[in-house]
Amino acid sequence: MSQAQKVGFVSLGCPKALVDSERILTQLRFDGYEVSPSYEDAGVVIVNTCGFIDSAKEESLAAIGEALEENGRVLVTGCMGGGEQADLVLERHPKVLGITGPAAYEEVLSEVRRVLPNTHVPDPKIDLIPAQGVKLTPKHYAYLKISEGCNHRCRFCIIPSLRGDLVSRPIGDVMREAEQLARSGVKELLVISQDTSAYGVDIKYKTDFWGGRPLKSDLYNLASALGELGIWVRMHYVYPYPHVDKVIPLMAEGKVLPYLDIPLQHGSPSVLKRMKRPAASEKTLDRIRSWREICPDITLRSTFIVGFPGETEAEFNELLDFMREASLDRVGCFKYSAVEGATANELENPVPEEVKEERWHQFMAVQQEISAERLQRKIGAHMDIIVDEVSSDGAVGRTKGDAPEIDGAEDYLWLTKDELVEMMQPAWRPVLKCSAWRTTTR
Numbered sequence: 001m002s003q004a005q006k007v008g009f010v011s012l013g014c015p016k017a018l019v020d021s022e023r024i025l026t027q028l029r030f031d032g033y034e035v036s037p038s039y040e041d042a043g044v045v046i047v048n049t050c051g052f053i054d055s056a057k058e059e060s061l062a063a064i065g066e067a068l069e070e071n072g073r074v075l076v077t078g079c080m081g082g083g084e085q086a087d088l089v090l091e092r093h094p095k096v097l098g099i100t101g102p103a104a105y106e107e108v109l110s111e112v113r114r115v116l117p118n119t120h121v122p123d124p125k126i127d128l129i130p131a132q133g134v135k136l137t138p139k140h141y142a143y144l145k146i147s148e149g150c151n152h153r154c155r156f157c158i159i160p161s162l163r164g165d166l167v168s169r170p171i172g173d174v175m176r177e178a179e180q181l182a183r184s185g186v187k188e189l190l191v192i193s194q195d196t197s198a199y200g201v202d203i204k205y206k207t208d209f210w211g212g213r214p215l216k217s218d219l220y221n222l223a224s225a226l227g228e229l230g231i232w233v234r235m236h237y238v239y240p241y242p243h244v245d246k247v248i249p250l251m252a253e254g255k256v257l258p259y260l261d262i263p264l265q266h267g268s269p270s271v272l273k274r275m276k277r278p279a280a281s282e283k284t285l286d287r288i289r290s291w292r293e294i295c296p297d298i299t300l301r302s303t304f305i306v307g308f309p310g311e312t313e314a315e316f317n318e319l320l321d322f323m324r325e326a327s328l329d330r331v332g333c334f335k336y337s338a339v340e341g342a343t344a345n346e347l348e349n350p351v352p353e354e355v356k357e358e359r360w361h362q363f364m365a366v367q368q369e370i371s372a373e374r375l376q377r378k379i380g381a382h383m384d385i386i387v388d389e390v391s392s393d394g395a396v397g398r399t400k401g402d403a404p405e406i407d408g409a410e411d412y413l414w415l416t417k418d419e420l421v422e423m424m425q426p427a428w429r430p431v432l433k434c435s436a437w438r439t440t441t442r
Contacts, residue, residue: 007034008042009035013049019145029134033118035134043073046112049081054337081099141404142189144174147168147202158341197239219247227250237261240287248290263303267320267323302331306334323366327374331371333367335360
């Protein structure tokens with residue numbers, strides 16, 4: 001019997017890119033290739049790159065360089081695999097064997113077959129592939145990508161130039177994948193895309209079928225159907241459009257997790273206008289209040305940018321006022337950085353780096369106070385948790401308000417061995433009574 005060729009793989013970037021890596025690896029396994037855990041044994045190394053911001057580009061270029069140095073045979077794919085980004089890769093690393101763009105699964109496979117022909121024919125009795133495909137996440141949670149690309153043209157973002165316009169998957173395909181993941185033992189699905197709220201708009205919310213049932217390909221029907229699987233369902237990258245309001249009652253009913261990741265970016269209407277952000281920003285606070293009336297336990301997460309070109313002190317203070325009023329549970333903040341190809345680079349009045357730094361610290365200080373106050377409210381509550389890690393000392397768990405990787409391990413709960421044993425007695429899913437909010441950086 002012929003030996004299978006081995007392929008090394010380096011995956012960088014966001015969860016959407018991680019899903020791309022999983023699909024490529026799954027197809028490689030179907031084609032009879034093995035995945036090598038080291039550079040030494042690999043006949044070729046694939047680097048799935050990220051090109052969203054300059055620091056990510058440099059990380060990707062460094063990873064390509066390392067793979068070339070350690071192995072010498074490298075294929076590049078992902079966000080840096082198209083257009084000017086590809087030119088940058090070739091300029092820095094002219095010895096790469098081939099380059100393909102993001103989500104170009106068949107092209108990647110063609111390149112692998114070209115540079116590393118494989119005569120091994122997989123034996124289904126020996127070369128076992130999980131029904132859910134190859135996953136790079138722990139067994140108990142998985143990412144579910146419902147669409148690719150984005151129709152917006154935000155000035156600080158180059159995603160549309162990297163990944164194209166919105167392309168939604170039919171709801172039947174999404175649900176069959178979700179169902180298979182649930183059958184494989186996944187306890188939490190993380191719904192991701194570039195714009196989850198816009199799901200289905202490009203296909204005019206086309207009706208598709210799941211289990212013989214007709215379903216429209218839209219956010220509400222998707223959330224409702226996923227809620228029937230009996231596992232945690234968490235929604236990410238949800239713009240606060242009016243139709244998102246219909247999903248909140250599903251959270252109140254326990255069908256999907258009371259958690260929304262909403263990319264707000266700023267709180268000043270004039271800055272948002274310069275950013276060319278979608279949605280009616282002036283109604284966002286009203287919408288947040290309405291959500292909390294319907295689902296008081298909802299956890300709201302967002303990210304913001306300080307130091308966008310032209311941001312005045314008054315506009316920054318508008319952002320801080322917005323933060324205090326919105327009182328979001330989880331918040332990340334970035335100092336604006338010019339990304340090659342972004343139209344924001346053409347705007348006047350760039351904010352000095354020292355001012356960006358100062359505003360970032362002010363912003364985080366305000367958010368720390370808000371987060372501490374909101375966490376304090378949870379003391380004394382009973383909460384379901386999902387356990388991510390178990391050791392001889394205890395375990396690390398998350399509540400419904402903590403997303404893996406996104407919210408960060410510093411927000412997770414550290415449980416002693418005795419606490420874990422006590423909670424595991426009544427049911428498979430632990431219930432924690434929070435007497436104090438403890439965090440870990442383990």
